[in-house]
Amino acid sequence: MYLNNFRVSSSFNDLFKDLHTPSGPTLVSVDFEVYGNVQGVYFNKYCKDMCLNLGLRGWVRNSRKGTVVGKIQGEKERVDDMAMWLRLQGSPGSRIEHCAFRNWSIIDGYDFRDFRILY
Secondary structure, three states: OEEOOEEOOHHHHHHHOOOEEOOEEOEEEEEEEEEEEOOOOOHHHHHHHHHHHHOOEEEEEEOOOOOEEEEEEEEHHHHHHHHHHHHHHOOOOOEEEEEEEEEEEEEOOOOOOOEEEOO
């Protein structure tokens, strides 16, 4: 499997495959950075709306270098859905060159109450 043009080992995929805690699905956290024409096209607003619709928590903001950065936390399957949106769709008018995901981790609980746009 390839993620951001890097080969992801099968052991990485196996780490997250079909994991469920006794109390429910596995919660994960990931940092992201989206490159391309993503500022000035309501990317953050659409990102927030999408995350809220998926029941995700975290934040998003514009960076000084013209990218959009953020952190997403939630059920693994829903975070995967959002990761695909960040990589392939984005807001109307945006042009995504690529999206980098860093610091994937399994978490015991949320660090955020909701999803917010930071300024």
